[in-house]
Amino acid sequence: MDMGRNLFVRREVETAKAYSPGLSVDEIRDLYGLERIIKLASNENPLGASxxxxxxxxxxxxxxxxxxxxxxxxxxxxxxxxxxxxxxxxxxxxxxxxxxxxxxxxxxxxxxxxxxxxxxxxxxxxxxxxxxxxxxxxxxxxxxxxxxxxxxxxxxxxxxxxxxxxxxxxxxxxxxxxxxxxxxxxxxxxxxxxxxxxxxxxxxxxxxxxxxxxxxxxxxxxxxxxxxxxxxxxxxxxxxxxxxxxxxxxxxxxxxxxxxxxxxxxxxxxxxxxxxxxxxxxxRDFHLASLREVERGRALLSRELTGLGCPVYPSLSNFIMFSPPPGASLSAAGLFDALLRRGVILRRLDSYGLPEFLRVSVGKEEENILFLEHLQELLAAV
Ligand SMILES: Cc1ncc(COP(=O)(O)O)c(C=O)c1O
The missing domain is CATH 3.40.640.10 (Type I PLP-dependent aspartate aminotransferase-like (Major domain))
Known part of the structure; x- marks a missing residue:
């Protein structure tokens, strides 16, 4: 029996799409049984909480x-x-x-x-x-x-x-x-x-x-x-x-x-x-330290992603949009999945209508470096 038919809901509700959030650390830990997860998906503060x-x-x-x-x-x-x-x-x-x-x-x-x-x-x-x-x-x-x-x-x-x-x-x-x-x-x-x-x-x-x-x-x-x-x-x-x-x-x-x-x-x-x-x-110290950390991390990510051949979009924010190098055998979705299996969560941009791009949030320095190392290995492997 189609229970939905008995529910009176507004037409806009019936057709509404849910917000598509970045994946959470717990979701990925449960899915892949990984110990260390680096979440660079939701533009959160790299220094955590004040x-x-x-x-x-x-x-x-x-x-x-x-x-x-x-x-x-x-x-x-x-x-x-x-x-x-x-x-x-x-x-x-x-x-x-x-x-x-x-x-x-x-x-x-x-x-x-x-x-x-x-x-x-x-x-x-x-x-x-x-x-x-x-x-x-x-x-x-x-x-x-x-x-x-x-x-x-x-x-x-x-x-x-x-x-x-x-x-x-x-x-x-x-x-x-x-x-x-x-x-x-x-x-x-x-x-x-x-x-x-x-x-x-x-x-x-x-x-x-x-x-x-x-x-x-x-x-x-x-x-x-x-x-x-x-x-x-x-x-x-x-x-x-x-x-x-x-x-x-x-x-x-x-x-x-x-x-x-x-x-x-x-x-x-x-x-x-x-x-x-x-x-x-x-x-004020925490706020300033957060902004400094993001400025430094953004410069590092932008430089290194460009160095790996990825088209990178200039960003004044705490994230960077990029795509895999032209001619790479991994698509944006393939790269996203491969990174996920290694415990690095980025943001796919399909829900923005941009499936060929990925977004990486600026993390702590060690997280940025680990992400870049994984990316380099994945791009070199195929
Ligand atoms: C452009 C933009 N506006 C608003 C928000 C919502 O932020 P808040 O956590 O304050 O609801 C976000 C969150 O990602 C955002 O990217």
């Missing part, structure tokens, strides 16, 4: 029987102070994924509005738009994965409620200059909001040994208070090392942030995430 965050979580553990303070105002204030924006403009979420979902649900009405982005792009924009029944229009990236603003703008009309741009982009690592983003914001219709997903911006903005040393070159965040049609999304999952706790936020016009707070499920930011978030904002 010691100050761990201590804060331990201290907060005694209060997990209580609900968190509604709206996490202390954290919103700390974030606002860091970015020099008003606390009312900060909308927190259970990861920036929740903020993306809330923006779509609050701002895009099915059958009326549309959302515009590039293709390929971070998959959640399309997944949540599809689930909400909202039209998603996509402009192709250029062959070199740079952004074709004219192609994007031809899709925008008076009913475009959100334009999503990921910068630096996932999965390519491409990062456009801030002046191009400002020009784009200036050309959008009055009601359209430009959402800049800056999940990886810390890695681009780190320069000359300083956090945010190059921020103004790549981000509109320093201009946020002057621009009234720009939303900036940030996450604690990458440079702050809190992916498992789920914490992200958006900076946006105060009225819209108020709607998001109204619609968000109560307490979606939990007690431990809030405590850890406050702690990592204070742990």
């Amino acid at each position: 010691p100050m965050a761990r201590r804060a979580v331990e201290r907060a553990a005694g209060s997990i029987f209580r609900y968190a303070q509604s709206g996490s105002p202390r954290l919103a204030e700390a974030i606002a102070a860091m970015h020099r924006v008003k606390p009312e403009c900060v909308a927190l979420g259970n990861g920036s994924d929740e903020v993306i979902d809330l923006l779509i649900r609050c701002r895009a009405e099915p059958g009326r509005h549309n959302i515009v982005t590039f293709k390929p792009c971070y998959s959640l924009y399309a997944l949540q738009a599809g689930f909400c029944g909202v039209e998603l229009r996509t402009a192709p990236l250029r062959k070199d994965f740079s952004f074709d603003w004219e192609a994007l703008l031809t899709l925008v009309d008076g009913m475009t409620s959100l334009v999503f741009v990921t910068t630096p982009d996932n999965p390519s690592g491409y990062c456009p200059p801030a002046r191009e983003l400002e020009a784009l914001a200036g050309r959008l219709p009055a009601e359209t909001l430009l959402v800049l997903d800056e999940a990886y911006m810390d890695f681009a903005a780190y320069a000359d040994g300083a956090v945010d040393g190059a921020l103004a070159d790549y981000s509109l965040l320093p201009r946020f208070n002057e621009l009234n049609n720009v939303i900036i999304l940030r996450t604690f999952s990458k440079s702050y090392g809190l992916a498992g706790l789920r914490l992200g936020y958006g900076l946006m016009p105060a009225a819209l942030a108020g709607y998001l707070r109204r619609v968000r499920l109560p307490f979606s930011v939990n007690t431990l995430a809030e405590a850890a978030g406050l702690a990592v904002l204070r742990d």
